[in-house]
Structure formats: C-alpha cells, structure tokens
Amino acid sequence: xxxxxxxxxxxxxxxxxxxxxxxxxxxxxxxxxxxxxxxxxxxxxxxxxxxxxxxxxxxxxxxxxxxxxxxxxxxxxxxxxxxxxxxxxxxxxxxxxxxxxxxxxxxx
Numbered sequence: 183x184x185x186x187x188x189x190x191x192x193x194x195x196x197x198x199x200x201x202x203x204x205x206x207x208x209x210x211x212x213x214x215x216x217x218x219x220x221x222x223x224x225x226x227x228x229x230x231x232x233x234x235x236x237x238x239x240x241x242x243x244x245x246x247x248x249x250x251x252x253x254x255x256x257x258x259x260x261x262x263x264x265x266x267x268x269x270x271x272x273x274x275x276x277x278x279x280x281x282x283x284x285x286x287x288x289x290x
C-alpha cells in the first residue's frame with residue numbers, strides 16, 4: 183500500500199487537523215520520499231514510519247507539535263559509512279590484541 187493510501191486509511195474519517203498519532207509502518211514510499219503528509223496535520227504528536235524505504239526527509243512538513251518520530255534509520259546510512267565502521271572495529275580489536283600481547287611474556 184502506498185503512503186497516501188495508508189494516510190487516508192489511518193485518518194479513519196477524521197480531519198488531518200484532529201490526528202495526534204499516525205502510524206505509517208510498512209507502506210510504500212514512491213521514490214523514497216514522503217507523500218501525502220502535509221502541514222494540515224497540525225496536532226500530530228507521534229509519527230511512525232518504520233520499514234517504508236524512506237531515503238529523504240525533504241518532503242517532511244513542519245510539524246510543530248511532533249514529540250516522537252520513529253523511522254527505520256537503516257536506510258540513512260551513507261555509502262561507505264557502514265564499511266568504515268566495520269573496518270574501525272577490526273582495527274580496534276587488533277590494537278587491543280597487540281596491547282595485550284605487549285604486556286605478556288611467554289613462559290617456556
């Protein structure tokens with residue numbers, strides 16, 4: 183289900199101005215951008231967008247009352263960033279082993 187349809191379903195015959203909580207989990211984002219969410223959601227305090235393949239928050243309207251926003255942030259990892267973190271972890275482990283080896287002498 184695309185995001186616009188999911189928003190209409192979640193409204194449940196209410197006006198967008200009346201909605202305080204909106205759960206858009208597992209809906210489809212067209213081109214990885216937010217669709218159907220606009221400034222009329224003035225009372226929105228909670229927004230969940232987990233597993234929506236979101237790549238950009240550029241279309242996110244100003245939601246002044248928003249207190250909690252949940253999205254699957256795995257999609258926001260920049261290219262190469264994940265590999266750098268893994269490499270740093272490996273280098274850190276090697277440094278730790280080297281430091282441990284320097285303080286120990288083998289008994290024969």
